[in-house]
Amino acid sequence: MSLNAHRCPNDHLTYPGHELCPDCGEEQTDTIDLSDETATVVTWTTNTATPPGVRQPNSLAIVEFEVSEAPSASESRTESDGDDSVRAIGQLTEDADVEIGDEVRPVYAEELRDPDAGIREKASQEWDGYRFEPV
Amino acid sequence: MDRVAIVGASMTAFGERDAWLRELLAQAGRECLADADAAPTDVEHLYVSNMASGEFEGQTGVPNALAHDLGAMPAYTQRVDQTSASGGAGVYAAWQSVASGASDLTLLVGGEKMTHRTTTEATDVIASLTHPVEYKHGVTLPSFAGLTARRYLHEYDAPRESLAKVAVKNHKNGLDNPHAQFRKAVDLETVMESPIVADPLRLYDFCPITDGSAALLLCPESLADEYAPDDNYTVVSGVAGATDTHVVHERDDPTVMGGAVESSEEAYEMADREPEDVDVAELHDMFTILEFLQSEAVGFFDQGEGWKAVEEGVTDRDGELPINTSGGLKSKGHPLGASGVAQIYELHQQLLGEAGDRQVDCEVGLACNVGGFGNCVTTTIVEEP
Numbered sequence: 001m002s003l004n005a006h007r008c009p010n011d012h013l014t015y016p017g018h019e020l021c022p023d024c025g026e027e028q029t030d031t032i033d034l035s036d037e038t039a040t041v042v043t044w045t046t047n048t049a050t051p052p053g054v055r056q057p058n059s060l061a062i063v064e065f066e067v068s069e070a071p072s073a074s075e076s077r078t079e080s081d082g083d084d085s086v087r088a089i090g091q092l093t094e095d096a097d098v099e100i101g102d103e104v105r106p107v108y109a110e111e112l113r114d115p116d117a118g119i120r121e122k123a124s125q126e127w128d129g130y131r132f133e134p135v
Numbered sequence: 136m137d138r139v140a141i142v143g144a145s146m147t148a149f150g151e152r153d154a155w156l157r158e159l160l161a162q163a164g165r166e167c168l169a170d171a172d173a174a175p176t177d178v179e180h181l182y183v184s185n186m187a188s189g190e191f192e193g194q195t196g197v198p199n200a201l202a203h204d205l206g207a208m209p210a211y212t213q214r215v216d217q218t219s220a221s222g223g224a225g226v227y228a229a230w231q232s233v234a235s236g237a238s239d240l241t242l243l244v245g246g247e248k249m250t251h252r253t254t255t256e257a258t259d260v261i262a263s264l265t266h267p268v269e270y271k272h273g274v275t276l277p278s279f280a281g282l283t284a285r286r287y288l289h290e291y292d293a294p295r296e297s298l299a300k301v302a303v304k305n306h307k308n309g310l311d312n313p314h315a316q317f318r319k320a321v322d323l324e325t326v327m328e329s330p331i332v333a334d335p336l337r338l339y340d341f342c343p344i345t346d347g348s349a350a351l352l353l354c355p356e357s358l359a360d361e362y363a364p365d366d367n368y369t370v371v372s373g374v375a376g377a378t379d380t381h382v383v384h385e386r387d388d389p390t391v392m393g394g395a396v397e398s399s400e401e402a403y404e405m406a407d408r409e410p411e412d413v414d415v416a417e418l419h420d421m422f423t424i425l426e427f428l429q430s431e432a433v434g435f436f437d438q439g440e441g442w443k444a445v446e447e448g449v450t451d452r453d454g455e456l457p458i459n460t461s462g463g464l465k466s467k468g469h470p471l472g473a474s475g476v477a478q479i480y481e482l483h484q485q486l487l488g489e490a491g492d493r494q495v496d497c498e499v500g501l502a503c504n505v506g507g508f509g510n511c512v513t514t515t516i517v518e519e520p
Contacts, residue, residue: 045281
C-alpha cells in the first residue's frame with residue numbers, strides 16, 4: 001500500500017489522482033509515494049456524530065506534505081508554477097492530540113470503516129489507507 | 136430580451152412531516168399554482184429539485200409522479216439533482232427553460248423527505264457525495280464544517296462566539312416564520328454549551344434534518360400580468376452556477392468558497408448589479424461557518440471580515456444588510472432539494488412586501504445555494520419589476 005500523490009508534466013501535484021490534471025488538463029503521468037514522509041496539520045476536527053460503520057468519535061485532519069523530490073525532468077513542461085506541496089485528508093490515530101502546525105506521519109490501517117455498514121457499495125472503492133500519527 | 140418573472144410561490148411547513156415526498160411536492164405545487172391562479176394544464180415545463188428520493192425512501196421518477204398528481208400532463212418533466220444545491224440549480228434550470236423560449240410557464244418544485252431516517256443515516260446519505268478517499272475515512276459534511284471553522288478562526292483571529300451569534304440571529308429570525316422547523320430563540324450560552332458535533336462546532340452550529348417542499352412558478356415577464364396582476368411579481372435578474380473541487384482538501388484556500396465567488400460574479404454581471412445593491416440575502420447556513428464564507432465570497436464583506444458583520448449586527452433583521460430573514464437553513468430547516476427554492480420564496484415574499492413580521496425594506500435580494508461543501512453553488516438575484 002502506498003499513499004500516492006499524482007503529478008503531471010507541469011509538476012502540479014494532487015492527492016488523490018484525477019483523469020486529467022485539474023490545474024492544466026495534462027495527463028498525470030507520475031506518482032510520488034508519501035507514506036514514508038511527514039506532514040504538517042493544516043486543520044483538524046473531532047466528529048462525535050458519525051455515520052454507520054465509522055468509529056465514534058472520529059478525529060480527522062487535513063495535512064500538507066512538502067515534496068522535496070526533484071521535479072520530473074520533463075521536456076513538455078510549459079509552466080513554471082509547479083507545486084512543492086500537496087494536501088491529504090485522513091483519520092488521526094486513536095487518542096492523537098494535535099494542533100494546527102504539528103508534524104504527523106502516515107500509519108497504515110487495513111480497514112478505516114466498516115464497508116458493509118454505510119450506503120456506499122463495498123466493491124466500488126478501497127477501504128484501507130493511512131491514518132496520521134503525531135511525530 | 137424578455138425577462139423571467141416569478142408569478143407564484145409557496146412552501147409547505149418544514150419539519151418532521153408525516154407526508155412522504157410525493158405528497159409534499161404535490162402540496163407545494165398545488166399551492167403555488169393557486170397563488171398565481173394558474174391551471175395545471177397550462178404548465179409547459181415541470182422541474183423537481185431533489186437530491187436523494189431513491190436513497191431516502193425508494194421512490195424514483197418523482198417529476199413524472201408529480202405531473203400526474205397535479206394533472207399537469209403533458210408537461211415536460213425533469214429532475215434536478217445538485218445535492219444540497221438542487222433547489223438553486225432548479226431555479227437556474229427553470230429560468231433557462233423560460234429565457235430560452237422553450238416554456239411559457241414553468242413550475243419548479245423542490246422537496247426532500249428525510250426525518251424517517253436517523254440523523255446518522257441521513258448524514259451518510261449526504262456524505263455519499265464525497266470522494267472515495269474522503270468517504271473511507273468517515274468524512275461527513277459536518278466534519279468539513281469543523282475542519283474549515285477551525286482554520287477560519289485560526290487565520291482571521293475570529294472568536295468562537297461569532298459563529299454562535301449566527302445561530303442566535305437566525306433562530307431569532309425563525310421565530311417569525313410560520314413555516315420554520317424551529318420557532319425557538321436560543322441564547323449565546325445555549326449555543327456555546329451545546330454538545331460538540333465536529334470540534335470546534337457544536338450542535339447549534341448545525342441545521343437539522345427536515346421534511347418539506349417549496350415551489351415557484353415562472354413565465355416571461357410579458358405574460359406576468361396574466362398570473363400576477365398589478366405588478367405583483369418579481370424578476371430573476373441574475374442567475375448563475377459554478378463548481379469547485381470535488382475533493383475539498385485540494386482547494387488552495389479552504390476558507391474561500393470558489394463556487395460562490397464565481398457564480399455571484401456572473402449573477403451580478405447579468406443583473407448589472409454590485410454587492411452594494413443587495414438589500415436582503417438568503418445564504419446557505421447549513422453550518423454557521425458557511426454564512427461567513429458565503430457573505431465574503433459573494434462580496435458583501437472582505438475575506439476574513441464576515442464574522443465582524445455578525446458581531447456588529449450588520450446582518451441582523453434591522454441591520455444594514457439582513458441575512459437569512461427566513462431563519463435560514465439553521466432554524467427553518469434543510470430539506471435538501473427544497474432549500475434553494477425556499478430561499479427564493481423568502482426573497483419573493485420580502486420583495487412583494489408580504490413577509491409579515493419578518494418584513495425588511497428591500498428592492499434587490501440575493502440567494503446563494505451550496506451543494507456539498509461548496510462543491511457546486513448557484514447564486515440568484517431577484518428584484519422588484
